[in-house]
Amino acid sequence: MTSTIDPKAIGKPVSRARRHVRTLTGYLPETDESGKEKWPRGDEKTWKENMRALETDVPGISRNIVNHVQTSLARQAYNLDDLGAYQAAALSVRDNLILNWNDTQLQYTRKEPKRAYYLSLEFLMGRALDNALLNLDLKKQYSESTDKLGFNMEDLLEQERDAALGNGGLGRLAACYLDSSASMELPVWGYGLRYKYGIFQQLISPEGQQLEAPDPWLENQNPWELPRLDVQYDVRFYGSADRLNDGTPRAVWSGGQEVVAQAYDVMIPGCFTKSTNNLRLWESKPKRGFDLNSFNAGDYERAVESSNSASAITSVLYPNDHTTFGKELRLKQQYFWTAASLADMIRRFKNIGKPITQFPEYVAIQLNDTHPTMAIPELMRILVDEEDVPWDTAWQITTNTFFYTNHTVLPEALEKWPVPLMQHLLPRHLQIIYDINMYFLQAVEKKFPGDRERLARMSLIEEGFPQQIRMAFLACIGSRKVNGVAELHSELVKTTILKDFVEFEGAGKFSNVTNGITPRRWLDQCNPELSALISKSLNVPKQVWLKDLFMLKKLLPLAEDAAFRKEWAEIKQRNKERLAHHVRTTLGLEINTNAMFDVQIKRLHEYKRQSLNILGVIHRYLTLKDMSAEERKKVNPRVVFFAAKAAPGYWIAKLIIRLIVNVARILNADPETKDYLQLYFLPDYSVSLAEVLIPASDISQHISTAGTEASGTSNMKFCLNGGLLLGTVDGANIEIGEEVGESNVFFFGYLTPEVEQVRYNNIYHPRPVEEKSPALARVLSVVSQGMFGDGGIYEPFLNTIRQGDYYLIADDFDSYINALKMVDDAYLDKEEWIKKSIRTACTMGKFSSDRAIMEYAESYWNLEPVKIPA
């Protein structure tokens, strides 16, 4: 290989050497003889006030906004649009966040507390401005200020694009946990990737097909991120790994490709506290802007190509939820992110000057699903190869540092990486994984001598062509504790996929942390009127109850208060009108706001059974058509909403969207039924759309096949906003039922222990749909016969029900229709319905993500809150 640069060449490439850090003299206060601080310029203000120029009154806020318009944006005050005004307002809010962030981080550095790091490949943050204003308690002042400046705050909020760096529940959970960590004053940072393109934008073609468009969310610049040009790490791929064979387990990994990880920081404000945490996102860049090797050889094109391939790593979020495809670029993303994050944590740890054996006393790392599992062999590599730590000590450090959250027991979602791919991309890590596996299987063999089947079942390497690495097993044995995300799911983890590991390591390592949601975004922000009613009725400021959600229980007696019920119902009605207004202005559709609003919004997946819902809607339509006009007049009108993205390669899911859209077209145009049944598929589901839909719902559907939905979190969001729950006995639905009382929820369907037998029968003793459910058979036949357009299109979907019916659509159908009828009947008694709504919202204390994050902090990470002095 020729040398990269001729040493005689004139000029040098720019180095990324450490900068020389000094104190900003002349700005810090002088002290007088007694040690008291004097402001150097004889100003009356204290130096602290000067350093932290928080503008919190309306004139100050206005000055700050105008200043940003004229300087940061370089725009004229008389030539400003909503986007510009939003950006200036956002930058001025950011000023406040930066000051709090600096104080928080300084305090962490001084106090050297144990820190926790939340590693998640997805952070589904949504919008930041409203959230920051509410958490800083500056919403009123900012609204007044923008009003005075001639702009409407609600319009400005609409200018912000969602930060949609996630697919669904897993990414949104990470976002809720960041909010709760900052609000509970815990020293927690998030680590993720700064995708150039977030989850795709969904468009619906005239035929009802989902189309995908890229999400250029950074297009208008992102005022919420700070590039940290001084925080960069090199990450290696490919090359070769040579063991030293010097009596140590060390090896040298060299050659291959090096890519730069560049940090971007996003500030996470706590609610009514100075505590402001950090979400650090990595961007991949080519090491020197272009590949000098190729450049010197005069091959400019190849140089550019190589620089493209480095940038490609963080260019796009993989749009699959609950399925894996084993693509090389995905493994590159995973390693790039975990390697940069660990390098960053180790640098920070070394700054406090403790021996490396104390790493787990200062650092806890939570793995959000198996996506960051490469952090386990990476930490081993750093300890063994770079820090010269003996293998057993390194393994002790590692297994005391990591914690693993499992998110699913669905087989298609369990990550496995082909051994040849790992060998090619990360040769040293494959060696380490083999060594971990060898020592692990030796220990298993010792406990269960001669049990070869057990060894094969538990091996990190699954036999086959090719062999595959089982990431859930690696995450499990490399972690201090393992948890599922709801009671039922955590039981299933212990009795199915990790059963052997429970037998080997003991049940104590495995437990449950039921998911939660932040009541700031999912009540105070999305439903301000309800939040205000709660504060008024509790007679405490929201500052108190938003951080102690169990307080809502005190409102339970008000379910019997007619005046309170009236206010409660009026707020629900206004939220329905807000949704109708949103749909009118965005889609031009007119919605009947006197109807019951029935909502199912979540990723489109067969296990979540939007299929069951749409087939139920068709059944309702057929029932209405069978009625006389007189009979129909007694029917309670219903509007059914769907919103859901399907993974671009998930054909059956896309077919279900197509069916929903085409059923909507027929129903909404049928003069006989449209006053009683309307159906809408709202395109491009997102956090911001959820914030409009959820407060407007009377009933929401969480109807996964029992045993398939690990937790669900949108169920919690709806219930917190007084929407009742229709669902299966699955995931967190069960715990919601326990909290709100069985009389306030609508459950149906086969139970988890029965599902296996039903599935077995569906394959080995199949019964025709006509026999299982004549009602469903009729629905399938009208679809097939073309009531909603060419029936042939839908055959592949209908066949999943006729044959095998893995998700128990036919088995659960009659029970589902019966539950829908119970909902209808309950809705007839309006006062009783409102009581149920109140009781539901007021017993949701358990589902605050504050409760969940405190469980992680106390029972997993051993983390203490850190007070940030005012």
Ligand SMILES: *Cc1c(COP(=O)(O)O)cnc(C)c1O
């Ligand atoms: C809460 C949330 C989810 C998760 O919904 P589930 O019903 O739990 O699957 C997905 N997407 C968005 C935008 C959310 O806000």
